[in-house]
Amino acid sequence: MKVTINRWNAVSTWHWGDTRDEVCGICRVAFEGTCPGCKYPGDDCPLMIGECSHAFHMHCLLNWLSTEASRGLCPMCRRRFQTAKAVE
Known part of the structure; x- marks a missing residue:
């Protein structure tokens, strides 16, 4: 049996891959x-x-x-907030 596709509707989603969070830790x-x-x-x-690894x-x-x-600390874990190094 052979199937012919007449029409195809694609759907996609995306997310930020560098973080384990899905929502901003502040707002x-x-x-x-x-x-x-x-x-x-x-x-x-x-x-x-x-x-x-916390994201905002x-x-x-x-x-x-x-x-x-804030005293320069992460609002989630209270460690000194430093931005993560970019992955190339």
Whole structure:
């Protein structure tokens, strides 16, 4: 028996592969979305991943780090926040 495909509708999904999290640890919005201060996903709201593997929207993290209470620490694990090295 031979089958002929007349029409094919493909569907795909994507996710940030460098992190174990699915939502921002600060605003709790999915990374596929944007932080509360942005309108559109994409370049305006990139992902920031720390050496501790916790990930945040850039704007959420910058706002967090600018507060006196943060003391430069990751809001999830309280280690000194350092961005992870880029994988080439």
